[in-house]
Amino acid sequence: MRIAAGVDVGSTQTKAVIVGEDGGIRMLGYALVDTGANVQRAAENGFLAACRESGVEPEGVGYVVGTGYGRYKITFGNTQMTEISCHARGAHYLFPSTRTVIDMGGQDSKAISVGEHGEVLDFVMNDKCAAGTGRFLANAAEVLGIGLEEIGPLSLRARHPVKITTVCTVFVESDILSYLAQGKKPEDVLGGVHLAIARRTVSLARRVPIEPGITMTGGVSRNTGMVRALEEVLGAKMQVSQQAHFAGALGAGLFAIEKMGESFESGIWRASNATPRG
Amino acid sequence: MGETQASEYRGDIHRQQRDLMLRWYQRLEESAHGGPPAVSLMISGNCVELLEAFGAVPLYPEVNALQLAIRHQSLDPILAAEELGYAADNCAYVKADIGALVKGITPTGTELPVPKLVLCNFVGCNTYVKWFEHAAEFQNAPLAMLDVPFLRTAEPRAEDVAYIVCQLKEIVKQLEELTGRRFDYDRFREAVRCSARVEEAWSRIKHLARRTPTPFDAYFDAITLMGPLYVYRGSPEGVEFFELALRELQEKAERGEGIYDQERFRVVMEGPPPYPFFRTFRDMFAAWKATAVASTYSTVGGLWEFGFRHDPDHPFESLAMHMLAHNVTNRNYLQRYDQIRRYVEEWDADAVVIHFVKSCRLFSAGQGDMRGYFTQQLGVPTLYVESDLEDPRYFSEAQIRNRMDAFFEALEHARSTGTLHRGVAAIRHAPGGEIAPAASDRLKILQ
Amino acid sequence: MPHRAAEAERSQAPTALVAGVDVGSSHTKSVLVGWFGEPGVAAGLLSPEEFAARVCILGRGTVRTGVEMEKAAHTALDEACRAAGLGRRAIHYVAATGLGRYSIGFRDIQITEITSDARGAFFVFPHAAAVMDIGSQSTRAIGLGDAGRVRQFKTNDKCAAGSGSFIVRAARYLQVDLESVGDLALEANHPHPISSICAVLAESEIINHVSAGVSVPNILAGIYDSLADRSALLLKRVGQAGELVFIGGVARQQGAVRALERRLKIPVRVPEFCEHVGALGAALLGLKRVLANARFAA
Amino acid sequence: MPAATESLVERCREIVEDLSLGEVRRWKEAHPGARAIGYFPVYAPVELIHAAGMLPVGLNGAGDRLDLQYADARFGSFICSIVKTTLEMGLTGLLDPLDGMLFSGICDSARNLAFVFERNLPGKYVDFLHLPQNPSSAASTEFLKGEYRRMGDALEKLGGRKLDDDALRASIAVYNENRKLLRDLYGLRAASPHQVRTSDIYLLQRAGNFLPVETHNELLREGLGSLADGEAKPRDSVRIVIEGAFCEQPPLDLIRLIEDAGCYVLDDDFLLGRRWFTGDVPAYGDPLESLASCYLNHSVYSSVRHDFRNRRHKLLVEKTQRLGAQAVLFLIAKFCEPAYFDYVLFKRELEAAAIPHLLLEFEEKAFTFDRLRTEVETFVESLLFD
Numbered sequence A: 001m002r003i004a005a006g007v008d009v010g011s012t013q014t015k016a017v018i019v020g021e022d023g024g025i026r027m028l029g030y031a032l033v034d035t036g037a038n039v040q041r042a043a044e045n046g047f048l049a050a051c052r053e054s055g056v057e058p059e060g061v062g063y064v065v066g067t068g069y070g071r072y073k074i075t076f077g078n079t080q081m082t083e084i085s086c087h088a089r090g091a092h093y094l095f096p097s098t099r100t101v102i103d104m105g106g107q108d109s110k111a112i113s114v115g116e117h118g119e120v121l122d123f124v125m126n127d128k129c130a131a132g133t134g135r136f137l138a139n140a141a142e143v144l145g146i147g148l149e150e151i152g153p154l155s156l157r158a159r160h161p162v163k164i165t166t167v168c169t170v171f172v173e174s175d176i177l178s179y180l181a182q183g184k185k186p187e188d189v190l191g192g193v194h195l196a197i198a199r200r201t202v203s204l205a206r207r208v209p210i211e212p213g214i215t216m217t218g219g220v221s222r223n224t225g226m227v228r229a230l231e232e233v234l235g236a237k238m239q240v241s242q243q244a245h246f247a248g249a250l251g252a253g254l255f256a257i258e259k260m261g262e263s264f265e266s267g268i269w270r271a272s273n274a275t276p277r278g
Numbered sequence B: 001m002g003e004t005q006a007s008e009y010r011g012d013i014h015r016q017q018r019d020l021m022l023r024w025y026q027r028l029e030e031s032a033h034g035g036p037p038a039v040s041l042m043i044s045g046n047c048v049e050l051l052e053a054f055g056a057v058p059l060y061p062e063v064n065a066l067q068l069a070i071r072h073q074s075l076d077p078i079l080a081a082e083e084l085g086y087a088a089d090n091c092a093y094v095k096a097d098i099g100a101l102v103k104g105i106t107p108t109g110t111e112l113p114v115p116k117l118v119l120c121n122f123v124g125c126n127t128y129v130k131w132f133e134h135a136a137e138f139q140n141a142p143l144a145m146l147d148v149p150f151l152r153t154a155e156p157r158a159e160d161v162a163y164i165v166c167q168l169k170e171i172v173k174q175l176e177e178l179t180g181r182r183f184d185y186d187r188f189r190e191a192v193r194c195s196a197r198v199e200e201a202w203s204r205i206k207h208l209a210r211r212t213p214t215p216f217d218a219y220f221d222a223i224t225l226m227g228p229l230y231v232y233r234g235s236p237e238g239v240e241f242f243e244l245a246l247r248e249l250q251e252k253a254e255r256g257e258g259i260y261d262q263e264r265f266r267v268v269m270e271g272p273p274p275y276p277f278f279r280t281f282r283d284m285f286a287a288w289k290a291t292a293v294a295s296t297y298s299t300v301g302g303l304w305e306f307g308f309r310h311d312p313d314h315p316f317e318s319l320a321m322h323m324l325a326h327n328v329t330n331r332n333y334l335q336r337y338d339q340i341r342r343y344v345e346e347w348d349a350d351a352v353v354i355h356f357v358k359s360c361r362l363f364s365a366g367q368g369d370m371r372g373y374f375t376q377q378l379g380v381p382t383l384y385v386e387s388d389l390e391d392p393r394y395f396s397e398a399q400i401r402n403r404m405d406a407f408f409e410a411l412e413h414a415r416s417t418g419t420l421h422r423g424v425a426a427i428r429h430a431p432g433g434e435i436a437p438a439a440s441d442r443l444k445i446l447q
Numbered sequence C: 001m002p003h004r005a006a007e008a009e010r011s012q013a014p015t016a017l018v019a020g021v022d023v024g025s026s027h028t029k030s031v032l033v034g035w036f037g038e039p040g041v042a043a044g045l046l047s048p049e050e051f052a053a054r055v056c057i058l059g060r061g062t063v064r065t066g067v068e069m070e071k072a073a074h075t076a077l078d079e080a081c082r083a084a085g086l087g088r089r090a091i092h093y094v095a096a097t098g099l100g101r102y103s104i105g106f107r108d109i110q111i112t113e114i115t116s117d118a119r120g121a122f123f124v125f126p127h128a129a130a131v132m133d134i135g136s137q138s139t140r141a142i143g144l145g146d147a148g149r150v151r152q153f154k155t156n157d158k159c160a161a162g163s164g165s166f167i168v169r170a171a172r173y174l175q176v177d178l179e180s181v182g183d184l185a186l187e188a189n190h191p192h193p194i195s196s197i198c199a200v201l202a203e204s205e206i207i208n209h210v211s212a213g214v215s216v217p218n219i220l221a222g223i224y225d226s227l228a229d230r231s232a233l234l235l236k237r238v239g240q241a242g243e244l245v246f247i248g249g250v251a252r253q254q255g256a257v258r259a260l261e262r263r264l265k266i267p268v269r270v271p272e273f274c275e276h277v278g279a280l281g282a283a284l285l286g287l288k289r290v291l292a293n294a295r296f297a298a
Numbered sequence D: 001m002p003a004a005t006e007s008l009v010e011r012c013r014e015i016v017e018d019l020s021l022g023e024v025r026r027w028k029e030a031h032p033g034a035r036a037i038g039y040f041p042v043y044a045p046v047e048l049i050h051a052a053g054m055l056p057v058g059l060n061g062a063g064d065r066l067d068l069q070y071a072d073a074r075f076g077s078f079i080c081s082i083v084k085t086t087l088e089m090g091l092t093g094l095l096d097p098l099d100g101m102l103f104s105g106i107c108d109s110a111r112n113l114a115f116v117f118e119r120n121l122p123g124k125y126v127d128f129l130h131l132p133q134n135p136s137s138a139a140s141t142e143f144l145k146g147e148y149r150r151m152g153d154a155l156e157k158l159g160g161r162k163l164d165d166d167a168l169r170a171s172i173a174v175y176n177e178n179r180k181l182l183r184d185l186y187g188l189r190a191a192s193p194h195q196v197r198t199s200d201i202y203l204l205q206r207a208g209n210f211l212p213v214e215t216h217n218e219l220l221r222e223g224l225g226s227l228a229d230g231e232a233k234p235r236d237s238v239r240i241v242i243e244g245a246f247c248e249q250p251p252l253d254l255i256r257l258i259e260d261a262g263c264y265v266l267d268d269d270f271l272l273g274r275r276w277f278t279g280d281v282p283a284y285g286d287p288l289e290s291l292a293s294c295y296l297n298h299s300v301y302s303s304v305r306h307d308f309r310n311r312r313h314k315l316l317v318e319k320t321q322r323l324g325a326q327a328v329l330f331l332i333a334k335f336c337e338p339a340y341f342d343y344v345l346f347k348r349e350l351e352a353a354a355i356p357h358l359l360l361e362f363e364e365k366a367f368t369f370d371r372l373r374t375e376v377e378t379f380v381e382s383l384l385f386d
């Protein structure tokens, strides 16, 4: 079996996926670690954890493609690709019917129009502002003192979502506080926050043709409230996989298998290459 | 991603171009010390031929702003202008120019004259009018308007031409009074004749880019030629320069030389470049061996590759026609779509790159729609990146590079699967993309 | 902050006691000022010096604002009263300022934080020509006219770039105590610039710097430089020329003060209790009202 | 406020806030086969549309009542809201009652909008007027007449009805009446700003965007009658002139906020297109000549009309002094470049004349105004507190 890996070094979290090919391509295992301050270290840790998960020796991995915003920092990778190409490819693997990808991560959101073979036809990304990204949600969770995992489900209970206008991730804090001061329920505030971001994201996404077969990827896809809000604004269902958070890394892994070609040369990972600890 | 390869071509014309532009700044300095009169003019659809007839030097604030940016000197004057009350969202070209005026900064360090007349040739850009109004105010110079009707019909109307010709003649009178010189009609016709020759050469140069590989980059290299085009178009120096440029590039084309050892992608560029990061931006294309085969920005001063020339037999009327219909700024937005479409087809391009420039609403207001037209209606791959042409604060290198890489990755992938088309084939002619929201959406909102 | 009323007078009870409460987005601050002049005197007839000589700051308080603004205001005021050794009932008049000024039900008047800042800064530094206030989300530059009047002002809107919460985030990320970020920045030998304008996105740039081995002081100094750049821009817009007073919570951070001085090339004055200047200004304006109405005489 | 005024104002508010153009649809139902033409706000020769038997409909954006979903993708960042809301209304079918749209070259964004509109809403009549910007040329009047004639021809083709001079003169007269009533309304407020609320006359005025001018005239007369007998006491306030909101309109709540914060508005440039001429347009002689010559020589100054003979910054100072206002409040739509530019020269001139001013930026879609409130209040405090 040929074994390759994709490592997606995101601004918030680093995702690694090990894929293997013999006949068909399979995802052998995956891992998630916080990116933190040391990007290189995070990439390595993610990669090693994914190897452990898959029961694969790091030395047995033949090719590694890095993606995500920290991709140039991966010392042991063979090559890099942008997260746009990778998310498209990953989403297409998870759902072959994918024609549109909406990816929401920690710092950016993007929409990708995808062709039949998972190729990128067109894409858009948000601008240089954390407004309306996963970070915005994480911040809202923090202000409300609610865990990141809980805000989505809680927002679904909103009866009268408040109207949030501030797009600034920092200013939204005081908006939230003033709504709470007015006696609004946390779920209504969260409902408003989710709706505001969904509107923003959809209006961005409409710059590419949104065709049926919409797949959501990225960390925010784990937030059920956001998924629902997006569906509501889009007026369409989305496909969300359990592995959606790993779509970028998975895509990178698929590219890695492809790039490996026939000349399979094992041992790209050597312990001696690793960043010194401590 | 490939190795970054030096993409810039350096020939005789580059040296000549530099000399010509330095000479221009010298002439302006002479003008400041009692030499020939200077008249401020806007680049778009300019009437530099009129100035030739007075022996006057054109003073182009845009060229100054551009020079400041490319020399990384634009931020200070921009900040100085913001102190005067200009908004963060005003066109930074204007801010750089006015700020430099107020602070006494000039791009080359040479002195600039106070113009005898600030002649606002209002050709398309509304910001021009404000710019010139302010420039006159801050320099205490006389101000005149040359109002050019916007091209709102398929063809210019006789009324439009008559209106412009009348104004041109009024300006001639005004210039006679202000400069104390007589309008030399013969010299005017001679200038128009020179222009026609320059235009012929320039147009042929542009057509060289239809070859594969293209001998020059019709965006980045074209900009080198644009300075002389505006300043010297109506003069023998201009003719000499452009005919030399044509020869030089023709020879290069005949040798089959391109910009890179191998030309991988041919794109059409829309929007002005980010001058403060000109190099960096160019290198991002070079990294993928992508070249611009045509650009709308290089038709700001005039659009000649589709056949229009000034006419010495009808000098005033041809000036009017040029201002009205044969430069990109005075043509309507849909005509610009069409221009780009023709470039894709006739210049054999793979894709379109739109550089959204925050400063310039003339170019950028609606570029999202333009993008939709190309990707969705015509099926041409189109990249959209944002920054600014003058203000260095709006250039985010990592972000632009990321988008550029993703775009070319996709093109490469498409090529490997045989789905990347070039030229006429690139345009699927498959309308049916999402032009307006679906009927169901309409209903939802109306309820 | 100077206590100008003579010691002898201080031992007496003030003839008027006015509170200023500044409900900011992160902290609520209160200041109690006492009037030690004659009750009936019209403040308008006194010169600023004469007025100041009869005023004394008796106590201050600070609490986190949190969700319930009115409660925060009460707590902050109680704290100031305790510091002054006076009961709440002795207060004649309450002037509210800051973002939450309208939520204080027990206020007698509300004044905007800009007017308050200007008056407070002028009281502390009578030669001040401009005020820079950097709070947790807001950044404002105020050009002063005569007698501490607001001549012109500019605030950041829509974007929190360059405000105090930017620093709080950075400190958290760098795992530095908020109290010590300011001093730590002073150890920088090579400030590393931050290019992202976004308070949130700058985090990843900070991470980049950390992983590139840039020292924490150098990163902090870079952040302060970018903050100073933004402040300088606002100040230019109000036509700052002459003495500058720097207030708000961020003024407590030496690194910010030094960066601003470096950028503007002028000395920057920071009052001892920089985050209370707004509350002080509100109290002083309230006091003027009281004197004008001679309300407390009864 | 007298009950009569209150209900009148309320009626106007309903008309203005009805995004589905209910008034227009009702008018069309009552006039089968008749056309309605929308126009982008600053200036449009409504007399021509009226004389062609059509209903001119003024579009001033959609405020916060419409979520942008499609238009943002076409215009993106750094473009003012009104351009996007107008397009959004078109794309979502809200403008379906209109048979055509009229634009002019007031700014680069609005101009490009005209053509984006044309592409995205095929089948609608879309016209773009070039209003001459050089009134001192000998050829300007003739050019503008030609432009009006071109537009008139297009309207004739669209409506199938001849546009004759008598009809045009009649239209001029009825619009003269409309503008005169508006001038009276403004005069009433300038004389007693404590009795006439700016937000009220704003609504009264804006309702005219959707009503036949004859109906609007009646409404205005009614308003003038009931407003005149308000009986509020003057408060401690600052007398101001508002400048800069000639195109995109500030939210109604913002206008109220400004008054509540202690400002008496003596003059404003809201909805400027409704009060474009300084006096009556001659309703005799060659009507196109009258309209053209009045546009060139007797129209109000604005940031989107250029007349180098009479410079705006001088005119603003003159107006402020004439009305006895203490200060100028600039209310500028975010990303409105013409207004931003003018502010620089306005500011210089006001400072030279020692007139205080404040600059506020707004977006029509905003609905919380904490920051703006702080700024206005500070401004008032700086002028009122000793």
Ligand SMILES: Nc1ncnc2c1ncn2[C@@H]1O[C@H](COP(=O)(O)OP(=O)(O)O)[C@@H](O)[C@H]1O
Pocket: A009, A010, A011, A012, A013, A014, A068, A104, A105, A106, A107, A108, A133, A134, A135, A137, A138, A148, A149, A152, A218, A219, A220, A221, A222, A223, A245
């Ligand atoms: N369990 C979870 N529930 C809800 N949201 C989550 C969860 N895990 C991560 N997220 C969201 O995903 C974001 C990170 O997404 P990711 O795609 O990893 O971004 P990046 O690639 O930029 O690091 C976080 O900011 C957070 O909002």
Ligand SMILES: Nc1ncnc2c1ncn2[C@@H]1O[C@H](COP(=O)(O)OP(=O)(O)O)[C@@H](O)[C@H]1O
Pocket: C023, C024, C025, C026, C027, C028, C134, C135, C136, C137, C138, C163, C164, C165, C166, C167, C168, C178, C179, C180, C182, C248, C249, C250, C252, C253, C275
């Ligand atoms: N102990 C401290 N040491 C240094 N800086 C502090 C400290 N406490 C708060 N700050 C800074 O002051 C800011 C809050 O300032 P403040 O003027 O109280 O804001 P606001 O009025 O908006 O609540 C914080 O964001 C932080 O940057």
Ligand code: SF4
Pocket: B091, B092, B093, B094, B125, B126, B127, B128, B131, B359, B360, B361, B362, B363
């Ligand atoms: S808006 Fe565009 S065309 Fe107009 S002056 Fe600015 S850069 Fe030039």
Ligand code: SF4
Pocket: A128, A129, A130, A131, A167, A168, A169, A170, A171, C158, C159, C160, C161, C197, C198, C199, C200, C201
């Ligand atoms: S601070 Fe807020 S508004 Fe500013 S860039 Fe960041 S998220 Fe956007």
Ligand code: SF4
Pocket: D080, D081, D082, D083, D106, D107, D108, D109, D110, D247, D248, D304, D333, D335, D336, D337, D338, D339
């Ligand atoms: S608000 Fe200003 S920028 Fe927007 S369309 Fe109107 S004039 Fe143009």
